[in-house]
Amino acid sequence: MSLACETCPVRDRAACSVLDEAGRDELSRIGRHRTLRAGETLFAAGEATDVCATLIDGALKVTRFDAEGHETILALVHPAGFVGELFQPFSDFDVVALTECRLCVFADRDFDAAIAAHPELARALLRRTQEELHASRAMQSLVMAGSGKARVAALLWKFAESASDSPCHPAARFELPLSRGEMADMLGLTIETVSRQLTALEQEGAIRREGKRGIELLDPARLSHLFD
Amino acid sequence: MSLACETCPVRDRAACSVLDEAGRDELSRIGRHRTLRAGETLFAAGEATDVCATLIDGALKVTRFDAEGHETILALVHPAGFVGELFQPFSDFDVVALTECRLCVFADRDFDAAIAAHPELARALLRRTQEELHASRAMQSLVMAGSGKARVAALLWKFAESASDSPCHPAARFELPLSRGEMADMLGLTIETVSRQLTALEQEGAIRREGKRGIELLDPARLSHLFD
């Protein structure tokens, strides 16, 4: 079998995990693996969106460039996540690898057929998409209403949560997965402002920095009360 | 039949339009009509989300209040639109009627069963949700990157498009469906800034105002080049 689902690290978390043996076999025949180097583009804005994919390993960003060449990061995609606009002919966003990535890629038309054949797959994808919509709206409200410090604090919190094994409990110590510039692009701020807010948070005793990317949460409560 | 789908004004645009006669009959048995007065709340943040709904008539807003009581409008819902988080136990957002509304309401558990029984319904909902996600991300990038004038111009454009019968062509003249305050809440600006940007756009010759809510597009190109 080409896709070797048996050894897939996300086989029980990805959308395809809701399928039975036969369904997964079918998907494995229409899909193919692909790897991306860090910085490589999966879809580009303006191009035809004829494929979709499940991320097996690594991290992707969904971004948009405005007229002046400024990049906005709209979402991050983690392993087991799904990308692709099944129903829109052209993409308005770029999807780019942040790190080296392994993906399971499907042609849109094949995947749409699989959705029709396997209702539970459609339902799983619906669930995923509703969750993404929810996350997008949460981000939108943060960016629209929150101050620079609140945005940085919320992003730190999100990273702390995803670095922790127990969900909804932030890790006390973690490494930032993004550079200052990437954080700025996610938050609609500049590199300088992100840097200054991190120093401010450190001076207030909310966090401690270790090197460029290491963060220790000294006072999670103080951090979380800055947003929400 | 309780829901009288035969006379429903959105029967060929709503998610349920993909169902055959039998499927629609089934839905009509599990759903019920509800009307909301302007300002009435359908869901409130923090409450259990045990129902979902298709909007038949009127307009809804999806909003969030931050700690200081500031409201952010995250999305508008138009007739044939669908609201409801099928898979999340509690809502993080309020859904409130902007105008008097008629809705077709379903219990989440019933609707989920209908999705399982009718794959085409799941697919239709998936499509709708992907489109909403797309719209949410477009809004997010506008708010993160765009100036005040760009945001106001983009909102005018959106209203002009939805006021026009032909899609993708803005109406030359239309009435603003929102107050200045509601526009400000959608754009992450203040009432004063929205008002000032409208005056600026009028002085530049891009638009002409007629009374408080009437807008005439004098120079659509000048307007649209401000964003995107």
Next chain:
DNA sequence: CGATATCTTGAGCTGGATCAACATACGTGG
């Protein structure tokens, strides 16, 4: 006709952007 809500306009203030300098890490080749 006054009362209340909505909108516009003006005058300053401020948070984050911009511009600029410096610091630190990390190769790569001499």
Next chain:
DNA sequence: CCACGTATGTTGATCCAGCTCAAGATATCG
């Protein structure tokens, strides 16, 4: 191993778009 170059991050100084506060203007309605 060190010298240098590049990428990344920090800090300082200034500027400006949009916020805040305040005053009028324009409905709309009993």
